[in-house]
Amino acid sequence: MSNHSSPYPIGTPGKPWRESEVSEWSRQQTVQRSYADDVQSVVEQLAKRFDHIQYGRLAVDPARYPLHALRSQDWNDTLPTMLVTGGVHGYETSGVLGALRFLEEAAAAYDGRANLLVAPCVSPWGYERIQRWNHAAVDPNRSFCDNSPSQEAAALWALVRPLRARIVMHIDLHETTDTDETEFRPALAARDGKPFEPGEIPDGFYLVDDTERPQPAFQNAVIQAVAAVTHIAEADAQGEIIGSPMVAPGVIRYPLGALQLCAGMTDARYRTTTEVYPDSPRTDAEACIRAQVAAVTAAIDFALAASA
Template sequence: MTTAAFYPVGTPGQPWGETERTQWRALQSRQRRYDEDVLPRIEALSERFEKVAYGRLDYAGERYTLYALRNRDWNAALPAALVTGGVHGYETSGVTGALGFLEERAAEYAGKVNLLVAPCVSPWGYERINRWNHDAIDPNRNFRADGPAHESTTLIELVAPLRGQFLLHIDLHETTDSDASEFSPALAARDGKVYEPELVPDGFYLVDDRENPQPAFQQAIIAAVERVTHIAPPDDKGEIIGSPVVARGVIEYPLAEYGLCAGVTGARYTTTTEVYPDSPRTSPQQCNEAQIAAVCAALDYALAHA
């Protein structure tokens, strides 16, 4: 648990304006490179998958092309599955897990499902290891067609022509210690609210859709991931990150109401993974393997129950 009485941007109790956003932005520095880490892997995968440029970002002269990969032999008679990663750019295994799935396991599903994978939805956040985009906006609370985050609206535009085809959408995330030490305090400061200290759960968990719960589907993923890394227990209130645990390792959010990525397709089966990379009980490799195991378990269950 981390407490924070002061955030270095803004005046306590007052929401940020453009001055504060500019001050916050000045504190962010590029710590890794989208064009060096992510794009070469996408380019290598384009030998087997169709590379789709579905949007472009321009932040103060820094330009990013957003890419997805999809089956070259897309067959409208088959169900479709969307895999997204890097909606929060700092959550590393979301990006590497999506790419790792394509590199290592996607071939197993050829002829069974149409795959569409957007591995790094928020490249500016990826480079700054930040939850927000350049405008201090959380893409994963703004998946609305008229929303303010271009990362979100371009993904909505990508999937819109395929709505009705999606059986599955799995969105790959992490919960990190920096959620409590940096990002939640920043959110409270930005919105002029008091920061409430939080407990970061130690282990993997899932977020189901409260409006379309699929408990057996979620538990199939939990069972697969447990072979790779540990599952987060509830806290002494029976909660994970302030939400009641509805089944082992599972909480629920109303995806569409909250503007979350996992709600963009209207798929029957949806989930958000949450890996905990800061645990002494796991490693970056295990986090990647957990994300890949989650994708495969989700696909296996959805296809078996289509």
């Protein structure tokens, strides 16, 4: 971990990383949990109830990191399609476990009503190392584009692209953690040769809407559902959440497409990024998972009602 008072331990302050620094950083990332045990074993069980799609393998270790998605067995092209993604940042645990929990406990309610496509762990290398980046120090969630520098993003892009215009709703499940401030943002500044500017981590759940195509009623429906499970983040003294103006309770906006974020990869009318705060003393890991499930179900319910 880094801290605010000392330089990041890799690289030279003010100079972007070269290949040698990237390699040094990658070597320092150690496996801390099992993708096979936590994700693939659950996917195998879910494959009895959903169509299983293996949409790629990570070149860094193809045998260890197949990429999995699950979709409705009763897929019907006349029904609206809903996309759920988790683990784009591998360290954001409730995004992965929330996507799996949704499939286990809540997805059956949409049989015959919607087509579901769920990619629960987009970045398995990062999942095992509790890391934001992939092995090449690339952020997959700034890489959803043609000729992507992230194999994780490129594989999901290829899977989703044929359906891009038909997806009605896309919810991308994330977390904001204390390590964003102590490790990941300092690492980003060091990688890019820029000074680190300390920020403030919001205490609570919030959403990221699309600046270019905002859907305030949709975002509010998700916030209201999650508020029954865990607390919603409040704005800081500047009226912001992580440097962006809060436009409604628990909601900020980013230009999702321009930033090449996962939530901006489709033409879905309804799209959002969830941000759970697992480090709060006011919540716990189980509540964070349930908050993600509540967000997914509320998002689908709203999109179905609006499409009726």
